[in-house]
């Protein structure tokens with residue numbers, strides 16, 4: 001069963017080495033693999049080319065509908081493993097899209113990469129089945145708030161959030177566009193008993209100026225509530241580009 005990956009600017013699979021730009025391992029040198037498809041549709045999604053294909057009438061702020069053929073590439077697990085190995089990194093970040101939609105193929109891929117440590121960027125709605133779960137060292141869970149445009153029913157799955165709240169491998173990363181978004185995080189923290197030191201608040205933004213402007217009011221809110229703040233290093237370094 002092949003993996004369905006996003007494409008980079010050359011039309012090849014989006015597999016690349018970079019520094020992790022977000023969350024608890026920010027700054028670590030890692031290999032990245034970006035899978036296509038998502039079960040949510042965030043209006044500000046910075047990787048709409050993984051899901052906002054022609055004919056999808058769910059709103060996205062850019063209004064662009066991506067050609068599926070040009071933005072997806074199917075590759076067998078052994079080919080993907082070879083490309084990741086070539087990058088020479090000790091750690092792999094699996095992102096998307098929502099990578100857990102391709103759990104069986106991911107489990108098979110990781111069997112071919114027995115020595116690599118793995119972190120996964122997930123929207124927190126989908127369970128990793130056991131053969132995949134045992135290979136994940138770190139879950140970067142990013143539940144989506146009301147400003148994403150998704151219904152809470154789709155975006156906030158109580159059973160999943162309960163499970164991640166007690167999993168020491170899980171870190172929460174909330175995308176924040178306005179100070180009022182933090183009120184929603186506080187309500188979720190109370191409901192699910194998230195440990196504040198496992199919670200990151202990260203500004204929404206795809207340019208340095210927006211990130212910096214939002215971080216100026218976000219940092220004091222993190223200090224007030226005992227949350228951690230995440231920057232988006234790759235945006236400062238490379239802008240909103242693929243394969244970085």
Ligand SMILES: Nc1nc2[nH]cc(C(=O)O)c2c(=O)[nH]1
Nearest residue numbers: 018019020021022095234244
């Ligand atoms: N350098 C870099 N770090 C990242 N951390 C999370 C990313 C993502 O798109 O999920 C990402 C990304 O696309 N690039």
Ligand code: SF4
Nearest residue numbers: 038041042045097123
């Ligand atoms: S969950 Fe992530 S990949 Fe999916 S639409 Fe939202 S931001 Fe984009």
Ligand SMILES: [Mg+2]
Nearest residue numbers: 046047095096
């Ligand atoms: Mg990204």
